[in-house]
Amino acid sequence: MLIDFSFSNFRSFRDEQSFSMTRDERFTESNDSRQSPITAIYGANASGKSNFLKAMCAMRSMVTNSYSQGDANSDILREPFLLRETPFEEPSMFFLEFTAENHLKYQYWFRYNNKHILEEELTFFKDMGGRLSTHSSLLFSRTGNDEVKFGATFKGPRTQVRKTVGLRPNALLLSAAAAAGIECVQPVFSFFQNDMAYCVANAFxxxxxxxxxxxxxxxxxxxxxxxxxxxxxxxxxxxxxxxxxxxxxxxxxxxxxxxxxxxxxxxxxxxxxxxxxxxxxxxxxxxxxxxxxxxxxxxxxxxxxxxLSFFSLALRQLSRPTVTLIDEIDTSLHPALVAELVALYTDPATNPHGSQLIFTTHDVSLINQSGSSNRLLQPDQIWLVEKDKDGASELFPVTELGIRKEENIGKNYLNGVYGATPNPSFHTVFAQIMNGDDD
Incomplete structure (x- = not known):
């Protein structure tokens, strides 16, 4: 289960972005899970919605492939924010907090440039007899010059791992340790490899x-x-x-x-x-x-x-704990069917394993309700993306905007109350073109 995700310097996102699936108590009932099963991402075309999902995919790809692909001389494939003078001199960063298949909570992050993994750390929260510790324990950390520190619970050939990191400074230690069969990192590696899925809605x-x-x-x-x-x-x-x-x-x-x-x-x-x-x-x-x-x-x-493709995906993903990322979920589907698919994740009867769905959309009908009782998406399950004057995307939750509990979010979103909508001056410019005004 995904809890928090942060990243920086990726595609249209220049600055560090923080995303969370943790619910806001103002919009939950006493029996609701602390982590949301759904989140919808709204924003104008080219605002960066798809890039947000691709950031998660990029982290997943690095974990699963950085050691198995390439050699010591290979560049690390990355897509930094390009709208600056020296885009490749700035490192990129990914952080993820999640619960793995063994029901333990992990925090994993790394920072990297085109040639090296600059920092990397994996911590977890111990099981204290049915509840998780409030303090994290180190599995491993990696700092400059590929210096590696292991926690007491890291069981495996430490010397071999250190040697591997020294020979492959462009590969993640997590990826190398998983390839070596080190058991204590397998739940983390499995989360990235097996529990996360990405789907572009029109890629049937x-x-x-x-x-x-x-x-x-x-x-x-x-x-x-x-x-x-x-x-x-x-x-x-x-x-x-x-x-x-x-x-x-x-x-x-x-x-x-x-x-x-x-x-x-x-x-x-x-x-x-x-x-x-x-x-x-x-x-x-x-x-x-x-x-x-x-x-x-x-x-x-x-x-x-x-x-048919979505039904197939939903049946597989809801049959076990998973995190599913869908870009443009409303493509080729009627709004009523989109709402039904999203509702599968909100009902424990159809989502018994607490799977999660994070999707981008322009379908305002999903959030165009007043009051709280009949809402498919609560305010804390809606996030917006918009670009600033420098072309950098920003991701933020609707709850940061001080909305009222009964507010019609869809109506206000379309009216530009929250931002993250197309610039209305487009219509004016189009009229000028049609009238032959080149100015």
């Missing part, structure tokens, strides 16, 4: 291999998806896997190109692409007179494909 293809496999094997998961897509009222009565219909002329043309360009063997091509066993999804639509017809993905609307 990333879910398709899972969908094809599930429907091909007629798993219970595929049956659940069929039930959900029926409920969504797209006029679909069934979804199933059928042999892929690859036109013979297209396949023949492809084989000839491969043989000409790389000398590929025809039999090996068929084996590599598994042509004989290739499948595709077929959606059965039923008419008013009970007649039916099957359609492939190419003939389905983007909304149907998006819904």
């Amino acid at each position: 293809e990333q879910e398709q291999p899972i969908l094809l496999d599930q429907f091909k094997n007629k798993t219970p998961f595929s049956k659940h998806l069929t039930s959900l897509i029926k409920y969504a009222d797209f006029g679909i009565s069934d979804v199933k896997s059928v042999p892929a219909n690859i036109p013979s002329d297209i396949w023949h043309q492809f084989k000839e190109q491969m043989k000409t360009q790389i000398g590929a063997d025809e039999g090996k091509l068929e084996e590599a692409f598994n042509i004989k066993n290739a499948t595709q999804l077929q959606f059965t639509h039923t008419g008013g007179d009970s007649s039916s017809a099957g359609f492939g993905l190419d003939n389905e609307s983007r909304g149907t494909v998006a819904a």
Whole structure:
């Protein structure tokens, strides 16, 4: 479970930003969890909403890949804030506080430039017989010149880790220790590798291999998806896997190109692409007179494909404790369906493991309610992003703006009360262009 996240000098974010999933007591009930299951990020186009999610992804990628990819001479891939004279001279930083699968709370952070990990530290809070200690304990820390200090609970080959860090100053100690199989860091590494997922709402293809496999094997998961897509009222009565219909002329043309360009063997091509066993999804639509017809993905609307992909993602992510990041969740989905998907995370009956959803959106209908009882998103579950005059993004919670408990946040957001909305002068400039005024 994600608790707090901070970062600096990443893409459009120049200064340090602090984000939290911890609830504000003004907007919670006594039985609510301390950490929110949902957060929505609003802001104008190009304000930095997507960059905020990408910051979490960049941290995740560094943890999982920094040791396994590249060598001692490789540059560290990073994207600093570029709108300054010497953008690559300033280091970047990531910090994350979270609860791992072993129910312990961890704090992990590192600072780095293009060549070196400058600082790195991992601490945790001990289990004191059913409650966590209020004081953190060190697992390891790393400072300048790759000096490493280990805490008493770090069990593993310390000399080997120190040597590895010395040979790979561009790799995270956490990444190297996990690769070495050191048990005490595995819950932390697993959180980044297995418990966090990132999805761009219109990138349906990333879910398709899972969908094809599930429907091909007629798993219970595929049956659940069929039930959900029926409920969504797209006029679909069934979804199933059928042999892929690859036109013979297209396949023949492809084989000839491969043989000409790389000398590929025809039999090996068929084996590599598994042509004989290739499948595709077929959606059965039923008419008013009970007649039916099957359609492939190419003939389905983007909304149907998006819904099926989201249902698949939600079923997997809600089946265990996870953190899911979705960019532009309202793309290709009706607002009512977006609200239903978000509501899955707010109800313990559909979210029994306390999974979390953090998403960017322009859908104001999610926050366009007065009062507190009928709100899908409470004020402390809404964050805004806007850019300043220097082109630097800033992330801040709505609760910093002194809003009232009964306030209609959506209405005020659209009216520019909170900022983080497009500049209305756009309309004036457009009118001037249409009138031939070049000034």
